[in-house]
Amino acid sequence: MNNTHYDLEHARHEHIQAAPAEPDDYPDFYFEFAGGGRLHIDWQKGTVLSDQNGVDPQDVLRVVLGRLQYLDGRLLSRENSIAITNIQQAIMWLDERTRDRTSRGVEGTETQ
Secondary structure, eight states: OOOEEEOOSSTTEEEEEEEOOSTTSOOEEEEEETTSOEEEEOBOOSOTTTOOOSBOHHHHHHHHHHHHHHHHHHSOOHHHHHHHHHHHHHHHHHHHHHHHHHHTTOTTSSOO
């Protein structure tokens, strides 16, 4: 398996390691953080209509949204509120894309 390393600007992170899957597939991502801790994301491969086998960007955004809402509930901050709003917008636009594709009968295909 061929691993690719990306350096992050933020000092808390050492690097992101992306492990490509099959050609034409979405690569899985392994995040390694300074001081320990790892995050592995198994991206959806193919369409959810044929087989749910991973997560999509909306799933990951919903997890981050939940965490930020929890933190903001403990200590309100303008920055958290702005981040929450922008993540909600990102989810809304990705869901809108799905609704549009469904209404056009192309959801679950590679047709644009």
